[in-house]
Amino acid sequence: MDNQRRLEAERTLERLMPRMVEHRRHLHRHPELSFQEARTSSWIAERLADIGCGSVRTAVGGFGIVAEWTGLEPGPTVALRADMDALPIEEETGADYASTVPGVMHACGHDAHTAGLLGVAAYYESLQGAFKGTRRLLFQPAEELTPGGAKPMIEDGALSGVDAIYGVHLWSPLPAGRVETRAGAFMAGVDEFTIDIVGRGGHGGMPQHTADAIVAGAALVTALQTIVSRNVSPLETAVVTIGSFQAGEASNIIAGHCRLKGTVRTFDLGVRDQIRARIRELTRSVCAGYGTEGRLDYREGYPPVINDEAEAARCLRTAAMLFGEDAAGLSELITAGEDFAYYLERIPGCFVFVGAGNPELGAVYPHHHPRFDIDESSMKQAALLLIGCAESFADANG
Numbered sequence: 001m002d003n004q005r006r007l008e009a010e011r012t013l014e015r016l017m018p019r020m021v022e023h024r025r026h027l028h029r030h031p032e033l034s035f036q037e038a039r040t041s042s043w044i045a046e047r048l049a050d051i052g053c054g055s056v057r058t059a060v061g062g063f064g065i066v067a068e069w070t071g072l073e074p075g076p077t078v079a080l081r082a083d084m085d086a087l088p089i090e091e092e093t094g095a096d097y098a099s100t101v102p103g104v105m106h107a108c109g110h111d112a113h114t115a116g117l118l119g120v121a122a123y124y125e126s127l128q129g130a131f132k133g134t135r136r137l138l139f140q141p142a143e144e145l146t147p148g149g150a151k152p153m154i155e156d157g158a159l160s161g162v163d164a165i166y167g168v169h170l171w172s173p174l175p176a177g178r179v180e181t182r183a184g185a186f187m188a189g190v191d192e193f194t195i196d197i198v199g200r201g202g203h204g205g206m207p208q209h210t211a212d213a214i215v216a217g218a219a220l221v222t223a224l225q226t227i228v229s230r231n232v233s234p235l236e237t238a239v240v241t242i243g244s245f246q247a248g249e250a251s252n253i254i255a256g257h258c259r260l261k262g263t264v265r266t267f268d269l270g271v272r273d274q275i276r277a278r279i280r281e282l283t284r285s286v287c288a289g290y291g292t293e294g295r296l297d298y299r300e301g302y303p304p305v306i307n308d309e310a311e312a313a314r315c316l317r318t319a320a321m322l323f324g325e326d327a328a329g330l331s332e333l334i335t336a337g338e339d340f341a342y343y344l345e346r347i348p349g350c351f352v353f354v355g356a357g358n359p360e361l362g363a364v365y366p367h368h369h370p371r372f373d374i375d376e377s378s379m380k381q382a383a384l385l386l387i388g389c390a391e392s393f394a395d396a397n398g
Contacts, residue, residue: 001391024115025097031086034145037063061152065139069124075133075398076163078390082117083143092370107372109170116379132394146301148339165349168382174355176375179319180331181352183312185267187305190337199292201256210254216290217258239265302337308348318388354382
């Protein structure tokens with residue numbers, strides 16, 4: 001992306017910034033949960049029509065939308081993706097654009113992702129074909145809830161003919177103006193499991209006639225914590241967390257049933273398989289040792305986000321060119337998950353974090369927090385980065 005095109009893109013996005021803020025705040029006021037984004041999807045389609053985009057597919061893999069522009073010069077097809085779903089959280093920001101839907105809010109920035117990509121759409125419409133190849137914008141539903149919206153969109157042809165894909169996540173732990181990513185494993189694969197322990201309940205004063213599911217559950221929780229420390233290589237990264245322990249109703253009754261719920265986070269598929277096997281072994285053996293039966297329901301979620309090495313380098317070079325050498329850097333491994341991983345399993349690409357935190361604006365709360373908010377200027381930076389990556393790839397592969 002040469003200097004002239006960079007300046008033109010910056011000027012266009014600066015002009016579009018008030019509209020992006022307006023769009024983001026509209027979406028923030030009217031959030032919809034994963035797999036329920038009917039109104040959001042229709043609203044996006046209307047905005048694309050307002051922009052003048054003539055090539056728009058709706059109902060792609062559910063509520064997904066694909067918009068496309070083809071340039072006057074031949075070149076590759078580059079996809080850019082944003083997600084649109086909200087979370088089941090009661091908002092506590094007090095903002096004048098706060099959610100109007102009880103118990104639902106955009107607590108992860110997807111409203112801003114969508115608004116930013118609409119800015120990218122307006123930019124490519126303004127070029128009137130003065131670019132190489134094709135730009136395909138993916139507005140994806142249901143990132144927050146497995147099995148996610150990426151796979152259905154892929155199955156419905158969203159990646160057909162695409163040569164590379166890029167996506168951004170506005171990230172409040174990073175200050176606005178900062179861009180970070182890394183080659184290879186970047187975000188974790190995320191699995192969930194439930195273990196039902198079936199024992200034999202009875203009187204709290206006569207434990208000899210029971211098989212205590214709580215005692216078995218407590219022992220199993222302790223045993224599961226040894227998987228990472230004693231079965232996974234210290235050179236690998238993994239997390240096993242028990243987030244829920246449900247059992248018993250009274251102080252004088254020994255529980256005959258206990259339910260554990262947990263999550264597994266890994267960056268390597270082999271480590272994922274190793275942990276799953278070990279959870280199964282411990283569930284069987286520990287529960288049997290207490291005279292109970294352990295029933296494991298293990299559910300694979302999103303795989304790890306594995307960035308293409310060349311495309312991660314491209315993203316960091318582009319960020320340094322656009323925002324300065326000090327603005328771009330190597331990210332740490334992130335144990336949150338993302339179904340952008342499914343796109344990267346099929347074609348080269350890169351997922352990038354763009355800083356959205358700003359203490360002066362109160363944008364200091366973590367993602368999925370009821371007071372989460374962002375520095376809205378980060379939308380312009382994210383849009384410019386997506387454009388820059390797309391044009392760099394087209395220049396190199398035209």
